[in-house]
């Protein structure tokens with residue numbers, strides 16, 4: 133069994149936020165997630181070079197899910213490898229890698245439903261699609277239990293951890309139990325001050341599974357997420373902190389679920405808040421002051437998810 137594997141966290145910066153890519157050293161080196169279209173050139177290549185690693189030697193591009201800030205840079209990294217790296221994505225989200233229009237479909241079915249100004253919608257869609265370097269036909273669409281062998285005895289096992297997005301997976305380094313969960317774990321939310329949870333039922337189950345079944349020794353997340361006091365924490369977590377981070381994520385889930393039950397059991401209010409649409413009373417109660425018209429916007433995605441869970445139906 134492997135004693136240790138070198139992992140290099142690469143912070144991919146864009147606008148006011150950042151997303152982590154992780155280089156996994158192995159005979160067939162892998163990168164887990166890729167930031168956005170500019171990240172290969174701006175962050176990934178130079179940071180690897182500082183460690184004496186050439187981006188062109190990457191053999192695997194492993195995507196945890198199909199959101200733009202994780203998948204958007206895949207094309208540029210793939211190009212840098214002479215298209216030799218194998219590209220891997222969860223089966224359910226492969227459509228997001230193949231076709232930029234699928235990002236627009238998802239946008240319109242989630243936060244786009246609550247953004248009534250067509251000019252703002254258009255601006256969001258332009259931003260989303262510009263952050264994707266190009267479309268790729270994946271080499272492999274993974275599901276629960278699949279393994280990726282990086283050579284020697286280094287193997288990543290696929291654990292499905294949906295909820296943040298419908299198809300999110302966690303790659304777990306076998307033997308070490310290091311979990312690359314990216315956004316499957318949200319704590320009290322990221323930059324926007326709110327966790328992004330598309331499907332709370334799945335999210336809760338995934339976080340519980342990580343806590344009780346996978347029980348990672350290290351947790352590698354997609355962004356710095358906030359603790360209960362609103363402070364941003366490191367995205368690389370180890371030791372006792374792992375369970376604490378998973379517990380914090382479950383606590384925030386309970387809080388949001390209770391809030392939505394309290395405010396929306398009788399349905400959505402007829403009057404709309406200027407910024408928060410039908411969820412104005414919830415924003416007020418938790419003191420949320422973010423602007424959901426700025427991307428990334430977790431507020432509407434998550435409120436939509438919890439309301440759908442409560443009402444037992446998909447909102448149109």
Ligand SMILES: [Zn+2]
Pocket residue numbers: 197199202296297315
């Ligand atoms: Zn995401």
